[in-house]
Amino acid sequence: MKRTLMNGKKIWISFLLLLAPLSFNGCDDSVSPSDFNLFSASDDIQLGQQLDAEITANPNEYPILNDQQATAYLQDIVNTITNSPEIKYKGTFAYQVKIINTSTVNAFAAPGGYLYVYKGLIKFLDNEATMAAVLAHEVAHAERRHATRRMTKQYGASIILGLILGNNPSVLEEIAANLLTGLAFLKNSRDDEYEADEYSFKYLQSTNWYPGATKLFFEKIGENQSGNKLEELLSTHPLPQERIKKIDNLIERNSVPPPTEANLFTTRYTNFKNSVPN
Numbered sequence: 001m002k003r004t005l006m007n008g009k010k011i012w013i014s015f016l017l018l019l020a021p022l023s024f025n026g027c028d029d030s031v032s033p034s035d036f037n038l039f040s041a042s043d044d045i046q047l048g049q050q051l052d053a054e055i056t057a058n059p060n061e062y063p064i065l066n067d068q069q070a071t072a073y074l075q076d077i078v079n080t081i082t083n084s085p086e087i088k089y090k091g092t093f094a095y096q097v098k099i100i101n102t103s104t105v106n107a108f109a110a111p112g113g114y115l116y117v118y119k120g121l122i123k124f125l126d127n128e129a130t131m132a133a134v135l136a137h138e139v140a141h142a143e144r145r146h147a148t149r150r151m152t153k154q155y156g157a158s159i160i161l162g163l164i165l166g167n168n169p170s171v172l173e174e175i176a177a178n179l180l181t182g183l184a185f186l187k188n189s190r191d192d193e194y195e196a197d198e199y200s201f202k203y204l205q206s207t208n209w210y211p212g213a214t215k216l217f218f219e220k221i222g223e224n225q226s227g228n229k230l231e232e233l234l235s236t237h238p239l240p241q242e243r244i245k246k247i248d249n250l251i252e253r254n255s256v257p258p259p260t261e262a263n264l265f266t267t268r269y270t271n272f273k274n275s276v277p278n
Contacts, residue, residue, distance in 0.1 A: 039152065044111035044145055052110060062116075065098075071099055078095055082095050083206070084207070094114055096114060106120070107121055113139070114142075125217070125269070127269045128272075144195055211250075212256050
């Protein structure tokens with residue numbers, strides 16, 4: 001992170017921390033402690049830009065697939081998702097997708113709406129609705145600002161001691177370093193996953209895709225858990241049984257009819273994934 005950003009942040013975070021107790025202890029109950037975020041949406045954007053630059057500059061670990069047709073196919077899905085009335089940061093966050101050219105079965109979102117889909121995930125899925133559900137899930141991580149909320153929780157005490165007492169000026173440098181090494185901040189909590197699943201469902205309700213397609217993804221994972229093919233996916237996206245129950249409840253509460261070809265778009269997706277080189 002640039003030194004100018006850090007120096008500026010020291011000023012406004014110190015001010016914000018003085019006001020923070022009012023949010024938790026005052027009359028306004030609209031913001032819970034779990035939603036509290038020391039980072040602004042602009043910070044999410046800058047952090048995402050930096051991480052995207054780091055990924056692009058590291059082709060050995062993150063080789064980007066330069067296939068305009070395949071990328072455009074996924075980008076069209078993202079563009080449709082972000083037209084949902086539930087989206088808050090459309091026009092603010094990037095919401096651009098890149099394909100990482102490895103057999104890993106996973107996807108992730110960086111702050112500010114930078115989305116990454118591994119080619120292995122494209123090959124793993126069976127229909128477009130499930131891909132849309134996965135992408136909507138990652139959009140939700142960005143929309144709900146899960147990464148910087150978790151960083152606020154992780155570094156909050158250090159920031160208070162370091163910035164208000166002035167004896168730990170390296171805290172923000174540490175945050176930036178952790179962003180750019182190992183993508184450890186992308187390991188989502190169960191609560192983050194529950195929320196991203198719920199918002200994925202909400203986003204798909206305003207589209208032609210089956211909104212319960214996240215359950216189809218869970219079922220696909222359940223059928224393929226032998227070996228280490230899904231090890232990275234499950235490490236960054238934990239899959240407790242409760243997630244499946246919550247999706248079932250959403251489907252039931254919203255009286256969602258069973259999926260059909262008309263809302264799964266299996267044929268169209270099969271043609272797409274077959275066009276992506278192995």
